[in-house]
Amino acid sequence: MIHAGIVGSTGYGALELVRLLQFHPHIEITSLVSQSHEGEHIADMYPHMNGFTFEPFSSFQFETLKTVDVVFFATPAGIAKNDAPALIKAGVYVVDLSGDFRLQKSDYENWYQQTAAADEFLTEAEYGLPELNRDKLQEAALCSNPGCFATSALLGLLPAVNNSWINPDSVTVDGKTGLSGAGRTPSAKTHFSETNENTMPYKIGKHQHIPEIERYLMQSSEAEWTIQMSTHLIPMTRGLLCSMYAVQTDKSRTTEEWIDKYREFYRGHPFVRIHPYEQMPATKFVLGSNYCDIGIHVDQRTKRVAVFSALDNLMKGASGQAIQNANLMLGLEETCGLQQIPIYP
Amino acid sequence: MIHAGIVGSTGYGALELVRLLQFHPHIEITSLVSQSHEGEHIADMYPHMNGFTFEPFSSFQFETLKTVDVVFFATPAGIAKNDAPALIKAGVYVVDLSGDFRLQKSDYENWYQQTAAADEFLTEAEYGLPELNRDKLQEAALCSNPGCFATSALLGLLPAVNNSWINPDSVTVDGKTGLSGAGRTPSAKTHFSETNENTMPYKIGKHQHIPEIERYLMQSSEAEWTIQMSTHLIPMTRGLLCSMYAVQTDKSRTTEEWIDKYREFYRGHPFVRIHPYEQMPATKFVLGSNYCDIGIHVDQRTKRVAVFSALDNLMKGASGQAIQNANLMLGLEETCGLQQIPIYP
Amino acid sequence: MIHAGIVGSTGYGALELVRLLQFHPHIEITSLVSQSHEGEHIADMYPHMNGFTFEPFSSFQFETLKTVDVVFFATPAGIAKNDAPALIKAGVYVVDLSGDFRLQKSDYENWYQQTAAADEFLTEAEYGLPELNRDKLQEAALCSNPGCFATSALLGLLPAVNNSWINPDSVTVDGKTGLSGAGRTPSAKTHFSETNENTMPYKIGKHQHIPEIERYLMQSSEAEWTIQMSTHLIPMTRGLLCSMYAVQTDKSRTTEEWIDKYREFYRGHPFVRIHPYEQMPATKFVLGSNYCDIGIHVDQRTKRVAVFSALDNLMKGASGQAIQNANLMLGLEETCGLQQIPIYP
Amino acid sequence: MIHAGIVGSTGYGALELVRLLQFHPHIEITSLVSQSHEGEHIADMYPHMNGFTFEPFSSFQFETLKTVDVVFFATPAGIAKNDAPALIKAGVYVVDLSGDFRLQKSDYENWYQQTAAADEFLTEAEYGLPELNRDKLQEAALCSNPGCFATSALLGLLPAVNNSWINPDSVTVDGKTGLSGAGRTPSAKTHFSETNENTMPYKIGKHQHIPEIERYLMQSSEAEWTIQMSTHLIPMTRGLLCSMYAVQTDKSRTTEEWIDKYREFYRGHPFVRIHPYEQMPATKFVLGSNYCDIGIHVDQRTKRVAVFSALDNLMKGASGQAIQNANLMLGLEETCGLQQIPIYP
Known part of the structure; x- marks a missing residue:
């Protein structure tokens, strides 16, 4: 099994990743990171998760995360630009669901009103729209997952x-x-x-x-x-x-x-x-x-x-697409874990 | 008091006219016309009207309606074009909430897929957008109330x-x-x-x-x-x-x-x-x-x-505007009965 | 005209009082009290109020409020019990929409987890359910408006x-x-x-x-x-x-x-x-x-x-009933300003 | 693979069965029966099904259905009582999502206002609440799936x-x-x-x-x-x-x-x-x-x-439970195809 970590584990994006990865045939979650809820269990915060067992939330620890295969940043803008680079250098695949790697430096600084990520990683990041970029994503280490x-x-x-x-x-x-x-x-x-x-x-x-x-x-x-x-x-x-x-x-x-x-x-x-x-x-x-x-x-x-x-x-607009991208980066079938028929009605 | 009739009295547009006219200081409803529910009482069909007393629904009768001062057609397209002309000739003011008099002949026939009203009345009808047409509406006998x-x-x-x-x-x-x-x-x-x-x-x-x-x-x-x-x-x-x-x-x-x-x-x-x-x-x-x-x-x-x-x-997009137009046609204050503060939240 | 003040003017209860009193034939609002928004105008906070002019919110000032005829407390529990008594002694009618005068001392302290109002006012307060208490409300100076x-x-x-x-x-x-x-x-x-x-x-x-x-x-x-x-x-x-x-x-x-x-x-x-x-x-x-x-x-x-x-x-469960009670206390017709047909649909 | 037929395939219960069975590891749908939409494709009626291919809807044909392993009746009351018995006699497992086999004869006739199913099948039907009846369901040929x-x-x-x-x-x-x-x-x-x-x-x-x-x-x-x-x-x-x-x-x-x-x-x-x-x-x-x-x-x-x-x-209250019952009847793991984490938010 491929091991995954999720950073920012208490938001809607992360909850959706957890829901989808639970039955992914090749990826399992081994680390749920939440700075604000360290030590708590996901099912204590989210009753819909009752009966599903995970390790308690941990703080962000590079030493732990560098041992997983892929890390998803389901964080607000401003986190991944600081924390992802070391992981990438350590050989971990990263999918960032925030906007940190989506824009060029000046645009990011204008529209997000904060300092941009390092140029090197802005350049390295592959934009995670597989319908545009599938081939490049199959070679990417850092994926910038698109906005909804x-x-x-x-x-x-x-x-x-x-x-x-x-x-x-x-x-x-x-x-x-x-x-x-x-x-x-x-x-x-x-x-x-x-x-x-x-x-x-x-x-x-x-x-x-x-x-x-x-x-x-x-x-x-x-x-x-x-x-x-x-x-x-x-x-x-x-x-x-x-x-x-x-x-x-x-x-x-x-x-x-x-x-x-x-x-x-x-x-x-x-x-x-x-x-x-x-x-x-x-x-x-x-x-x-x-x-x-x-x-x-x-x-x-x-x-x-x-x-x-x-x-x-929350699916093609965020977490579903993030898994689609991870599948491509990790050499898996693009549709793996994502073939649900829509809920209707 | 000015007497009003409403044709098509069981739809949402008519219900909104009834709600608004109930406390209009100068207009009172004396005739509610519904072909399909003749003889029934409005409160029997609509429990929100319990305690408000009106004559039972009547069928469309020219002899009765020609005695009221103003008739509102809250009917689907295709009714007013046939029934309004005789009323206008009899000196009744008419406000048509449907699309029957909004377009020129060929456009009506293209977009509504039915025969248009007689040219004479298409010409006579004043478009009931007071912010565009207030002066003309003050002289009008037939008002074509705009679409929402x-x-x-x-x-x-x-x-x-x-x-x-x-x-x-x-x-x-x-x-x-x-x-x-x-x-x-x-x-x-x-x-x-x-x-x-x-x-x-x-x-x-x-x-x-x-x-x-x-x-x-x-x-x-x-x-x-x-x-x-x-x-x-x-x-x-x-x-x-x-x-x-x-x-x-x-x-x-x-x-x-x-x-x-x-x-x-x-x-x-x-x-x-x-x-x-x-x-x-x-x-x-x-x-x-x-x-x-x-x-x-x-x-x-x-x-x-x-x-x-x-x-x-249902208000400025239909019945509220219809009353605004009626006020103008009848020489009343434009805002009469319409100064409600929005419901919030 | 009877002058009314509203304390706690930025909550939903107060907004509903404002909506209803705007067209009350005998009561007009002369004072809107909001500690947290002193000096602001209601339409600046609430765009649905655009075009309706009121004095800006003022802080709670006894000297001003004692000159109005009736004060509505649309505040959370714990405010009216302190601020209403002086107004009542000054001859102002008070309608409290909070729970401060609804219960006996020990029940209030158990269920609201705070000190109760003074015994004298707990005794004086009349419970504002007109269908139970109409005669007493017609004599009351302090009305405890019921919970929804x-x-x-x-x-x-x-x-x-x-x-x-x-x-x-x-x-x-x-x-x-x-x-x-x-x-x-x-x-x-x-x-x-x-x-x-x-x-x-x-x-x-x-x-x-x-x-x-x-x-x-x-x-x-x-x-x-x-x-x-x-x-x-x-x-x-x-x-x-x-x-x-x-x-x-x-x-x-x-x-x-x-x-x-x-x-x-x-x-x-x-x-x-x-x-x-x-x-x-x-x-x-x-x-x-x-x-x-x-x-x-x-x-x-x-x-x-x-x-x-x-x-x-927000109506019979709060502000509508508060006005019904004020009508009774002030010797007005019980239904004054309250005969709206329900909005439907 | 186990072959399943669904009767009443255009209602919400059937759509939910289709959604769930699509990824069931052991059951596949081979027959979708709809009298009123015979010959149409499910994706033509339901755009959420675009891209999922099934045989077109067929009319109810005993000769076809007797060859499948299990038939789900997602029909209104009154259908299964007539059509299920022959299938059961032919050795097909039946799960009825309607009320046809839930009550004793007189109760059914009182509450459903129609003739009850034959006594033999009322007796044979096992009530499909696995938490009450799991052992019996493992032996059952006809399951009466409970109401929501x-x-x-x-x-x-x-x-x-x-x-x-x-x-x-x-x-x-x-x-x-x-x-x-x-x-x-x-x-x-x-x-x-x-x-x-x-x-x-x-x-x-x-x-x-x-x-x-x-x-x-x-x-x-x-x-x-x-x-x-x-x-x-x-x-x-x-x-x-x-x-x-x-x-x-x-x-x-x-x-x-x-x-x-x-x-x-x-x-x-x-x-x-x-x-x-x-x-x-x-x-x-x-x-x-x-x-x-x-x-x-x-x-x-x-x-x-x-x-x-x-x-x-539509899940534990209907189609999810129907599959849970089918799993038991067919000797599969009870949770097969049903372990989805709730959608949140």
């Missing part, structure tokens, strides 16, 4: 961008997410009575996934991409949908041609499902699974294209 | 369109609505287990409010407006938000200039509230009230503008 | 208790409440991702409304009442339902006899609605209104009775 | 009943369920706008799980059990909680003694988790899993006991 909105938006835009089917200055991304994306720390913005029966824009003009999306669009195209993006909180726990709109470079293209092109692009990528003509994705169709579902519509009047891309923000 | 998405989108776009601050071919409208907008008839799309914890696009490319928005934008501008619009079902009962994106004609304009311009435009219009800098609207801030709240953000990177426009789809 | 569960349970049990139709040791109360009952302070228990799609018992054996219910049952009967009560959090914002079960003293009584008896008991009490045979109440039927809806079923097999009692926890 | 409320209530009461710790005439069961329990057919009662933000009692005095619970309590005790039970719809999709109250036979017993006794009773039963002292179960702690979580509290004042029993109505 970035995964949805990139998967919805990449085939169009890669084929120059849309104009680089015409893209609008309207993102909608459930509340689990905001994490486990209570706040007025996540208080049930304030968010239930409510839809509201948030972080307008400031969401840190914007530069991430632009960066990786530019890796797939020679054009300069600047997107207009807004994010909204939706009264549901899990689920994320990006509705994206763009001007076609060739206005004669039809919905059917788009669907064909997307299916061709994602052939061999098991977690992207392109919906058939006139069937739109919905967040509930991917709940609890690692799928990203994409639906496409070319408007007959405007000739613009609309692409809808849905995923579970 | 159209109200939100138009209020969010009109000041920009009227001042030529955005490019006519650059507008994207991403609409999000609670489920009450889908009415009272059960269906798979409105079944709790299918819609709860779910966000999904619907009627993509086909929503009948699209031509309605374009028509009234064109009344406020000499340009040709073609908008890109998508609508989404959100797991909440009431509330509607349009997030709108456009290219500025002058990229140097700031968020503050936009806010000032919008405040100037809506001065003297009591139901539009322009949010201050960096404060975004949310559907919960207008719940149960007749307000439309608007927030604006000019993106520093793209120079495009984002406008967010929130309302309660 | 206590209101629902007492209204559901009083006719049976008063007529000795149920056995005193046989009562089970299963309470279910929306999250707004837990107030505005964020916590893990009220975090959207934890409470949405979740039903959970809380404060089992410890809810402070238990001794309150028993105390006022005993005022209506010579028997000793000890109830079994549990409370549950339900994923909704507003609404409270008590499902109550008891053994009948005379097992031959029918559902119809119960309904008749309850209707007789509540004749002349405008805010209690007894549902007809086989129609059960639901929290949505009272949303945003001051009604308490009651449905009754005698089980043909067990001969036990089930009583279901629904209200809006 | 019955599973929760019985698991919460059996240890007390079996040990005579509560009085037989003192039990109150207050049941709360999410909407998926009401199935997939749209109706006013399951329409989002009516049920969201709503808690309502339903089927009061008429729920067909009442006689089922009593029947199996009586198999575990010599006493005559008559329970008082109410059921409520809660605005969530999945999840069921029974809150149960009873008078202790020995009032000196403590919460700790109860917890010990329950842990002893369920030793060796992997899907029942008894919560520690003062920790209550919640429906979210079992979501998507086959667990039933139980918490117990002895009230210090009333000396009565409260037992809270939570499960996922």
Whole structure:
């Protein structure tokens, strides 16, 4: 068995890793790190884990973690950039679920408002979107796992961008997410009575996934991409949908041609499902699974294209994708432990 | 007292009219028309109405309705176009909450897939958006009450369109609505287990409010407006938000200039509230009230503008606005019976 | 106009008082007290209040408050017991929405874990359930407004208790409440991702409304009442339902006899609605209104009775009832400002 | 591999069987029967199934089904009683998820209002609650899978009943369920706008799980059990909680003694988790899993006991338990395919 450690073990990202790895055929968790809850047992904090036995949470100890095979950082931005490098040098595979290695230095410092990771590791980190980067991930030691909105938006835009089917200055991304994306720390913005029966824009003009999306669009195209993006909180726990709109470079293209092109692009990528003509994705169709579902519509009047891309923000948008990446890095089957049918209803 | 009749009395729009008119100081309901529930009492069908006494539902009878002062059609498309004309000729004021008089003949027939109302009444009908049309509504006998998405989108776009601050071919409208907008008839799309914890696009490319928005934008501008619009079902009962994106004609304009311009435009219009800098609207801030709240953000990177426009789809998006229009038509104070503070939380 | 002050003006109870009093024909708010937000304006904290103008929040100042006619304490337990007495001595009417005057000294100290109010005021305080106490409230200077569960349970049990139709040791109360009952302070228990799609018992054996219910049952009967009560959090914002079960003293009584008896008991009490045979109440039927809806079923097999009692926890369960009490104390019509039809849907 | 057929393949129970069996190591689905959708593919009706390939739905054909090893009836009451007998005679194992074999003849006819199954099969059917009946299920050919409320209530009461710790005439069961329990057919009662933000009692005095619970309590005790039970719809999709109250036979017993006794009773039963002292179960702690979580509290004042029993109505309350039963009948490990950690949050 491959041994895994999880750092930041009390957040939603880590809980999802624990849920998924419990039945992974080749990876087992040997170390759960939580600075704030050292010595406690996961089932004491989380009654849903009753009956599942793990070692108690430990503090972050390099000597212990360097002996495992792969470490997942399910921490807020600012932790992995400091703690991951030594592990990588010690030969441990690292998957970072935070934003620490996703952006170039100046962008990170602008959008995250803190000092960036060392250049060496920014360069070494491979962006963990297997549909873009599978080959490189199979050689990577450090994986920078994408943001939830970035995964949805990139998967919805990449085939169009890669084929120059849309104009680089015409893209609008309207993102909608459930509340689990905001994490486990209570706040007025996540208080049930304030968010239930409510839809509201948030972080307008400031969401840190914007530069991430632009960066990786530019890796797939020679054009300069600047997107207009807004994010909204939706009264549901899990689920994320990006509705994206763009001007076609060739206005004669039809919905059917788009669907064909997307299916061709994602052939061999098991977690992207392109919906058939006139069937739109919905967040509930991917709940609890690692799928990203994409639906496409070319408007007959405007000739613009609309692409809808849905995923579970804790799965393909975070922990599911982290395991997909670890599978690739460790030479395992990409789908290992990730083939759950969505929970429905 | 002014006497009112309501046709289509068992739907959500009618129930909201009943709730609001109960305490209207100058209008009282004297006739509730329901073909399918003739003879029944409203409180027998709707336990929330227990203790409120009305005449039983009657069938549609011209002889009775021609004696009231104002009739509200809270019916599906296709009823008012046939039944309203005789009432208008008999001197009754009519407010139609359906789409029967909102579009020109050919657009109606394309988007509603049925024969349009007689030309004479299409011409006579005044579009019931008081912030656009107040003077005309004060003279009108037939009011075509706007669609819920159209109200939100138009209020969010009109000041920009009227001042030529955005490019006519650059507008994207991403609409999000609670489920009450889908009415009272059960269906798979409105079944709790299918819609709860779910966000999904619907009627993509086909929503009948699209031509309605374009028509009234064109009344406020000499340009040709073609908008890109998508609508989404959100797991909440009431509330509607349009997030709108456009290219500025002058990229140097700031968020503050936009806010000032919008405040100037809506001065003297009591139901539009322009949010201050960096404060975004949310559907919960207008719940149960007749307000439309608007927030604006000019993106520093793209120079495009984002406008967010929130309302309660059954209030400013339907029945609240219908009463606002009736007040104007009947020479009453515009805000009569409509000054409720939003329900919070 | 009668002048009112509200202490604790930033909580949900106070916001509901503000919403209701805005259109009260005889009471106007002249003072909003908030220690923690002194100097701020209510609309700056609460965007739903945009456009409604009030004096900024002030700190608690006796000299100011003694000049108003009535003060509402919408504060946590522990404030009114200290601050209300001087106001009462100064001739100000006081309605306390907290639990400070609801229990006898020893019960208060046991269940609230703090020192009780002075005996003199515990004795003077009139319990603000008008359906039990209307005459006394019309003479009262200090009103102890009931708890939300206590209101629902007492209204559901009083006719049976008063007529000795149920056995005193046989009562089970299963309470279910929306999250707004837990107030505005964020916590893990009220975090959207934890409470949405979740039903959970809380404060089992410890809810402070238990001794309150028993105390006022005993005022209506010579028997000793000890109830079994549990409370549950339900994923909704507003609404409270008590499902109550008891053994009948005379097992031959029918559902119809119960309904008749309850209707007789509540004749002349405008805010209690007894549902007809086989129609059960639901929290949505009272949303945003001051009604308490009651449905009754005698089980043909067990001969036990089930009583279901629904209200809006912020209305009849808190602020609506507080205004009902103030109306009585001030010699106004009991229903003044409170006749809203429930919001539906 | 063991071959399975599912009859009634388009309902929520069948979809959950499909989800679970997809990764069952020993059972594979070879036949999906749906009379109303013959010839269609499951992924065409259910987009969440995109990418999972099954034979198209077939009509019910005895010749085909008699060749599989086990057939699950996920049909409404009234189907299995007619169609299962021939399969059993043909040597096929049958698990019926409907109520057709749960009650004795007269009770079935009273509560289900239709003719009962043939006596021979009512007698042969083994009640599929493994915690009560494991040995018999290992020998059974026909399993009558319990109702969702019955599973929760019985698991919460059996240890007390079996040990005579509560009085037989003192039990109150207050049941709360999410909407998926009401199935997939749209109706006013399951329409989002009516049920969201709503808690309502339903089927009061008429729920067909009442006689089922009593029947199996009586198999575990010599006493005559008559329970008082109410059921409520809660605005969530999945999840069921029974809150149960009873008078202790020995009032000196403590919460700790109860917890010990329950842990002893369920030793060796992997899907029942008894919560520690003062920790209550919640429906979210079992979501998507086959667990039933139980918490117990002895009230210090009333000396009565409260037992809270939570499960996922589609898992341990239906399809999860059906697979648990099939595992036992087929000689497999009881937990096979069912060890998922609950989805959280």
